[in-house]
Amino acid sequence: MYSDSAEKGTVHIKLFDVNTPETDQLGFPHGNPADSFLIRIQEEGEERRILLDGAKQGQGKHVIIPYLIENGITTLDCIILSHAHNDHFGGIIDILEDPRFTVHQFIYSPLDDDIVEQSCDANNYEGWLTLRKLVGQLPNVLELNETHIGTELRFGSEARFEIVSTPDRDYLRANKQVDLNDFNLIVKLKLGKFSALMAGDCGEYQSRQILNSNQRQSIESVTMLKAAHHGGDASTTPEFIHACGAKLVVIPCNVTVVEHRPSFIQNMHLFSRLGAKLLRADWARNIEVRTDGSRVECIMETDLFNETTLLEL
C-alpha cells in the first residue's frame, strides 16, 4: 500500500474488539462500551508498541492479552491512559498484574485520589486505587500536566505524539466532584501528513477549553478522530467535530450507545455530512488503520464482509 512519497516509518492502529456482543458473552456486563488501542510504530526495522487505554477489567485478560500473546508481543514500550474511568483503565490492571508482560513506560495525567473518589462509583474508585498501586511499582512513569501541552513524545525519529490537552488543574483545585470525562490526557499521533486525535472521552467542558485556547490549532484538520465518549452523549461537540474536520472517524461504540444516547445519531449524521469515513465498532469486529504518512488504509472486518478503504493525504 505504501507510496513513493512515504515517510520512513509506518503506523498501525488497532481498535481492540471490546464492544461486540461476543465480548459481552465472555461475562462482562452488557452496557457501556470500552476503549483500547494498540499502536505499532515501525521505523528502520524496529517496532514500538504502545497501548492507548485498556478497556474494562476482564477485557484485558480475555481480549487484549490473548491478542498480544498470539502476536508475540510481551513487551509494551508504553501505556498511555486517557482518564480515570474503568472502561479505559480496567484492562491495564490485567496487563500490569500479568507477569508475562514488561511495560517500559506509563504515561498519564493522574488526578488526586480524593477527586476520583468523589467523582465516580465505588467500583470505579477501587479499580483506580489498584491501578495507582501497580503504576507506583513501575520504573518509568511520566505524569503530564498543562506545562507539557504542545510538547512531543517521540517513538522513533518520525512518528510522535503531541500533547494536546491535559486536565484543567485550576478547575480541579476549586471543584472536588467533577465529570471525569472532562479531564483527559489528549494526544495526537503524527506521521508525515497523517494525524490521529485520540480524544479520550472529552466532553463539553474540555472541548470548550481546547476550542477557546491555543490548543485549537492542534485539533484542526486532523486525518483521524477517535470519537470521544463512544460517539454518544457528553461527547465531542458539533463545534469540535467541525473544527477537527476529520477524514476518518473511529468510534468505539456498541448497541447501548446507539440506542440510548440520543446525540450519537446526530453526531454520526454530522460526521457523514462532513464527508468522513466512519469506522464503527458496532458494525465491525476488527478495525485497523495503517499509514505511511501519505496514504491511509482503513480496514473494517464484519461478520459479513471485509472492507478496505484507501485515503490519499
Ligand SMILES: Nc1ccn([C@@H]2O[C@H](COP(=O)(O)O)[C@@H](O)[C@H]2O)c(=O)n1
Ligand atoms: N459518574 C460516574 C460515571 C461513570 N463511572 C464509571 O465509568 C464507566 C464509564 O462511564 P461513561 O459512561 O462515562 O463512559 C462506568 O462504567 C462507571 O463505572 C463512574 O464510576 N461514575
